[in-house]
Amino acid sequence: MWSIVLPSLAMIAVTYALARFSFGLFLPDIAASLDLSAANGGFIGALAFASYTLALFASYRLIRYFGQYNIMLAAGTSAIVGMLGIAFSPSFPYLAIAVFIAGLGSGLASPVLSQVAYAKLPSNQLDQANTWINSGTSIGLIITGPVVLLFSEHWRLSYLIFTVIGIIVLIWAARSISSDQNKMNQATQISNWGSVLASAKYLLVSSFIIGASSSIYWTFSKSYLVSVSFTTANESIVFWMVMGIAGILGGIAGGVIQKIGLTWSHRLALLIMLASLIILLLPSRIAIYASASMFGSSYIFLTGLFIVLATRIFQSFPSLGVSLSFLALGIGQSIGSFFAGKTIELTSYPFAFILFVAIGIIALFIPVEKRMAKGKPRRLNGSV
Numbered sequence: 001m002w003s004i005v006l007p008s009l010a011m012i013a014v015t016y017a018l019a020r021f022s023f024g025l026f027l028p029d030i031a032a033s034l035d036l037s038a039a040n041g042g043f044i045g046a047l048a049f050a051s052y053t054l055a056l057f058a059s060y061r062l063i064r065y066f067g068q069y070n071i072m073l074a075a076g077t078s079a080i081v082g083m084l085g086i087a088f089s090p091s092f093p094y095l096a097i098a099v100f101i102a103g104l105g106s107g108l109a110s111p112v113l114s115q116v117a118y119a120k121l122p123s124n125q126l127d128q129a130n131t132w133i134n135s136g137t138s139i140g141l142i143i144t145g146p147v148v149l150l151f152s153e154h155w156r157l158s159y160l161i162f163t164v165i166g167i168i169v170l171i172w173a174a175r176s177i178s179s180d181q182n183k184m185n186q187a188t189q190i191s192n193w194g195s196v197l198a199s200a201k202y203l204l205v206s207s208f209i210i211g212a213s214s215s216i217y218w219t220f221s222k223s224y225l226v227s228v229s230f231t232t233a234n235e236s237i238v239f240w241m242v243m244g245i246a247g248i249l250g251g252i253a254g255g256v257i258q259k260i261g262l263t264w265s266h267r268l269a270l271l272i273m274l275a276s277l278i279i280l281l282l283p284s285r286i287a288i289y290a291s292a293s294m295f296g297s298s299y300i301f302l303t304g305l306f307i308v309l310a311t312r313i314f315q316s317f318p319s320l321g322v323s324l325s326f327l328a329l330g331i332g333q334s335i336g337s338f339f340a341g342k343t344i345e346l347t348s349y350p351f352a353f354i355l356f357v358a359i360g361i362i363a364l365f366i367p368v369e370k371r372m373a374k375g376k377p378r379r380l381n382g383s384v
Contacts, residue, residue, distance in 0.1 A: 004120045005129050007173040008113045009136035011076055014169050015105035017140020017244075018162040019079035020048060023086070023099060025148045025237065026155045033155070036092055044096050048103040049334060055107025056327045060320045062108070068115045068319075071108055072177065076170035079105030080163055087159035110134070110326055111319035114307055116177055118318050126311055128254030131304030135251035138300055141244025148237050200321060203309050204328040206366045210270065210302055211332025213360030216340040216353060217277060217295055218333065224280070224349045225288065242289050243296035250300025257308055262369045265305055273298035274360045277353050303329070309368060 023030075027041055036044075063071050082102020089095035117129045143165070151158045197204065225231035225239060257265045276294035279287050306329070310321025336356070343352040 001121055001125045001129055003176055004117060005132050007169070007176040008116060008133040009139065010169040011072070011109055011113060011173050012133060012136025013140030013143065014162075014166045015075055015079045015109040016137040017144050018165065019083050019102040020052070020106045021137075021141065022144045022148070022158075022162065023048065023102075025144060025240070026152065026158065029152050029155050030095070034089070034091060034095060036095075040092050044092075044099050047096055047100045049330065051100045051103030052107040053327065053330055055104045056111065056323045056330070059108055059111040059323045060317075063112055063115055063319050068112050068119060069177065071112045072116060073170070073174060075105045075108035075112060076166065076173060077105075078102065078108070080166040080170065083159050083163045083166060087156045087163065107326075110307070111323045114311060114322045115317070115319040118311065118315075120177065126254075127257055127308045130307045130311060131253035131257075131301075132251040134253075134304040134307055135248050135300050138244045138247025138250065138296060141240060141247065141296075145237055145241035145244065149234060197324070200310070200313050200324055202366055202368050203306065203313065203321070203325055206266070206363050206368055207306055207325045207328035208332040209363040209366070210273075210360065211329035212336035213277075213332075213356050213363070214273065214295075214299055215333040215336030216356045217280070219337040220340055220344060220349070220352075221280060221295075224353075228349055231288070239288065239292050242292040246293035246296035247300040249297040250302075250304055253301045253304035254308060256301075257305060262305065262309060263367070266302070266366075266368050267364055269298045269301040269305065270360065270363055273302065274357045277357050277360075281350050281353055 024045070030036065031041055059071070062074075066074075078101055082098050082100070082105065085098025085101060086095060089098055113133055114130055117126055117133065121129050147158050147161065151161075222236050222239070225236050226233070231239070253265065253269075256268075260268075272294050276291045276298065279294065280291040282288075303326075306325040307318075307322055310325050311318040314321035336359075340352055340356060343355060
């Protein structure tokens with residue numbers, strides 16, 4: 001199992017943390033070097049999300065027509081090209097294009113690697129394999145943090161380092177994950193998308209709500225710490241590193257799900273995530289880092305759980321379920337971030353965080369296993 005899990009985990013680390021999420025940590029120094037305005041930075045951030053969404057939309061057809069191995073290589077290549085482009089960007093337009101290309105990798109990686117796991121591993125190992133692969137984001141955050149601390153002003157060098165890491169990981173994955181096995185039915189064709197969405201409705205609703213409720217933490221926790229708790233810039237980076245280290249614990253999701261089931265795993269992880277939003281507001285350094293560890297571990301756990309659920313609903317084409325779930329998660333985060341910002345402007349950070357806890361509580365009542373209880377997991381063996 002680990003011969004597939006480890007290179008796949010590394011691929012997630014590169015495409016998500018290094019190629020996509022690291023940009024926000026380097027943005028102040030990049031903006032100073034290239035004379036970017038706040039609007040420029042916001043536009044580039046929106047482009048990164050747009051490319052991620054586009055790749056999620058396209059991943060089903062791309063994997064179907066070109067095969068999982070080739071799309072896995074495309075995911076890694078887009079991340080490498082994007083990071084190299086960022087390193088050599090002379091101005092705003094070039095930087096925007098590079099960030100867009102880098103963002104494509106993350107949108108392709110999660111769906112295609114779930115398909116790789118399905119093709120290469122026995123069914124009794126899939127839950128644990130998928131959740132460990134998903135924890136790669138945390139590994140990437142752990143790598144990114146020290147680089148930002150040491151080379152924040154030398155962001156071009158940092159992205160060159162990330163590019164080299166990306167090349168090494170891509171070669172490793174290409175050699176470890178051969179193209180000789182592909183369980184995907186090439187005749188798989190979806191003609192009734194309404195039926196597909198209905199079969200995954202609870203997965204999608206939960207993904208959307210958790211995306212929305214977590215968005216305030218992803219987007220505004222750092223600004224809250226700096227502006228309200230008077231945390232230094234370096235302390236805020238350590239905060240992100242703690243979040244990444246704790247996120248590795250999310251890799252145990254597969255084992256926990258097998259022991260207590262999807263429903264209770266979902267509720268337990270969600271309660272921990274919502275508690276982290278409240279604990280962040282406490283005036284204590286211990287509380288701040290406890291919040292980071294709770295959020296990092298629970299968020300990675302929940303996204304891993306979504307992958308497990310998607311794999312069970314769409315057994316023969318798990319990448320489709322993962323694409324739909326992560327798309328709903330991303331849309332929830334995008335909408336949530338917008339309203340979180342408006343809420344903070346009109347009220348305060350504490351009120352906004354508590355409001356988003358209330359939004360997340362709704363997901364506790366979603367019967368995530370209901371689709372499974374009514375029948376066998378869905379197989380896409382032809383037209384749907």
